[in-house]
Amino acid sequence: MTRVLVTGFEPFGGQAINPTALIVEQLQTVEVQQKMEQGGVVLQSCLLPVVQGDSVKSCIQAIEAFKPNIVFMLGQASGRENISFEKVAINLDDFRIPDNAGNQPIDQPVVDKGPAAYFTQLPIKTLMQALKQQGIGAEISYSAGTFVCNHLFYGISHYLATQTQCSAVCDFIHVPLLPEQVEAELRITGNQSLPSMPLDAMVEGIVHVIITAARFPSEQQVSAGTIN
Structure with a gap:
């Protein structure tokens, strides 16, 4: 059995809900847990604070307690229409808005003297293709932003690269807004015509991603890059 940890975030930025919190809640249902067991997965999920430092500490605590093989971290991305697999994490905190504790670092490293970036070791193009085959919008992203995600x-x-107690691999996945968030986001930011995705499609997609990833498939050599 493959042990998979999935994390979501609490609401932030003036929104009353965060789709990732609802996804994490749905992953704990009996129906989803049965699918996981049938797919050879032992699943654990948890909710993280949208707070610099505390989000990482809480996730590390969950990792050390559960000892997963794979860690998927979920986040909300206003303006995106597809489920987005993040390719790279950069060593930069530059918060456009304060986090939920009021922190707003500008041009600070996440880890002092850490590498400039880390690339995911998971076969995210394969996972992207698996979602597309299910009729769920998916893409590769080359920027996870510079906020708490x-x-x-x-x-x-x-953490996973510098300690020896856990050999897990990880990736961050951004999901779109829920349809019911679009009006609130318009009031908060003024952004017009924001895309969204229903919760059931997001949950179906993440469940499929987890079960597919648990087989540790090889990466597909398909183009998923961008020009700008």
């Missing part, structure tokens, strides 16, 4: 991705990548 990237902070967590880099912090956990650094």
Whole structure:
């Protein structure tokens, strides 16, 4: 059995909900747990604070307690229409808005003297293709931003690369807004015509990703790069 840890985030930035918190909740249902067992997966999930430092500490505590083989960290990405697999985490905190504890670092490293970046070791193009075959929008992203999502991705990548107690691999996955969030996001940011995805499609997609990843398939050599 492959042990998989999935994390979500609490709401932030003026929103009352965060789709990743609802996804994590759905992953704990009996129906999903049965699918996981049938797919050879032991699944654990947890909710993290949208706070510099604390998000990484809470995730590390979950990793050390559960000892997973794979860690998937989920985050909300307003403006994206697809489930996005992040390729790279960068050693930079540059928060456009304060986090939920009021922290707003500018041009600070996530880890002092850490590498400039970490690349995921998971076969994310294969996972992307698996979602597309299910009719669920998916893409590769080459920027997780510079807010708490990237902070967590880099912090956990650094932790897994520099300690010997856990041999897990990780990736960060961004999901779109929920349809019911679009109006609130318009009021908060003024952004027009934001894309969204229903919760059931997100949950179906993440469940499929987890079960596919648990088989540790090889990476597909398909183009998923960008020009700009």
